[in-house]
C-alpha cells in the first residue's frame with residue numbers, strides 16, 4: 001500500500017490507515033520508523049462535535065508504509081482546514097495569579113497543547129504589576145499571531161489596556177484567556193456562551209486552532225478626562241466594596257469573596273448617586289459619529305460629562321443603591337452569573353442594580369439576591385433591576401466615598417470635584 005492509500009482526506013475528517021479523525025481534533029502529527037503518531041485534543045467521549053467536558057490531550061500511533069509522506073500530507077490537510085492557526089503566540093503567565101495556580105496551568109495544560117500544535121511560544125512570566133501592560137503598550141516589531149493570558153482578569157485587563165494605549169488596531173490580534181486567576185470571569189463567560197469547559201487546555205486549543213469570536217469592548221470616560229477600555233465590568237457600590245475590599249485576602253482564593261460579602265451585608269451601607277442610561281434601541285445616537293476610517297473604540301462619542309444628557313436617556317428614579325454594576329460579560333467570576341443574558345458581542349451593556357434601604361430586611365433580601373447570582377435567577381426578583389443599554393452615566397454624589405472598579409481593578413477619580421463616569425459600548 002503506498003502513502004496515498006494510507007491517507008484519505010474528506011471534508012471534516014482525515015483517515016489514516018484504518019483510523020479516522022476529525023480535523024479539529026488533530027493538533028499535530030509526527031512520523032516514526034513504522035508509522036505516524038497523531039496528537040489529538042478531544043472532548044471526552046464525543047470527539048470535537050459536542051459535550052462540555054474539558055478537552056484532553058492524547059496521542060495514537062498508526063502504522064503506515066511511508067510515515068514521513070503521510071505525516072506531511074496530514075499536516076497540510078490540517079493546516080488547510082484551520083487557516084487562521086497562528087505560527088507564534090505571545091503567552092503571559094502571571095505567577096502570582098490565583099495564588100500560584102497560573103504557573104501550573106501553563107506547565108500542565110497550555111504549553112503541551114501549543115507545543116503539540118507546533119506553535120512557537122514567546123513566553124513572558126510577569127515579575128511585577130503593569131509588566132503585561134508595558135509590553136503591549138510598547139508595540140511589537142513582529143506582531144504575534146495570538147496572545148494568550150494565563151492568569152486572571154487583571155492580567156488580561158493589562159493586555160487589553162496596553163494594546164489600546166499603543167494602537168487600537170492591535171485589538172485585531174486574537175486574545176485568549178487560560179483560567180489561572182481567582183475569578184477568571186472572561187474565560188468562564190466564553191465557556192458559558194460556547195458550551196465548553198473553562199480550562200487551560202480548552203483555551204490553548206482554541207488559540208492553537210485560530211478559532212475566534214468577536215468580543216465587545218466598553219469605552220469608559222472618567223471625570224479626569226481619561227478613557228479606559230473595559231471588556232468585563234464596571235463595579236460600583238457593594239460589589240466593588242466586596243471585590244476591592246477583599247484584595248488583602250487574595251491568599252484565600254474564592255473564599256475571599258464570600259467572607260467579604262458576609263462582612264458587607266452585616267455592615268450594609270447606602271451608595272448615593274444618579275444613574276442614567278441610553279436604552280438599547282437608541283443605537284444610532286452612539287454610533288452616528290463613528291468615522292469610517294478609525295476603530296469604533298476610538299471614535300465613539302458620548303455627551304460630554306459636563307453637559308446634561310439628551311432626552312433619549314433614561315434617569316433611574318432611585319438615588320441610593322446597594323448593588324449597581326454594568327456587565328459586558330455574563331460572569332464576574334467562576335460562580336457569579338450576574339448577567340445571564342449577556343453575549344460576548346451583543347453590543348449591549350447589562351446594567352444591574354438594587355435600590356433597597358438598609359437594615360435587617362434589606363440585608364437578608366440582598367443576601368438572597370447574592371445566593372441567586374450562582375445560577376442567574378436573581379434577575380427574576382422584583383427588587384433586582386436589569387436593563388440592556390447602549391451607554392450609561394454614573395454620577396456618585398459628592399459625599400459618596402464608594403470605590404469604582406473597571407475589570408476588577410480600582411480606578412480613583414477626582415472625587416472632590418465632579419465624580420462622573422460616562423460609559424458606552426464599542427462593539
Ligand SMILES: Nc1ncnc2c1ncn2[C@@H]1O[C@H](COP(=O)(O)OP(=O)(O)OP(=O)(O)O)[C@@H](O)[C@H]1O
Nearest residue numbers: 097098126127128129151152153154181182183184
Ligand atoms: N509577578 C507578579 N507579582 C505580583 N503581582 C503581579 C505579578 N505579575 C502581575 N501582577 C499583578 O497581579 C494582578 C492580579 O493578577 P490576576 O488578575 O491575573 O490574578 P487574580 O487576581 O488571582 O485573578 P482575577 O483577576 O481573575 O481575580 C494583576 O493586576 C497584575 O498587575
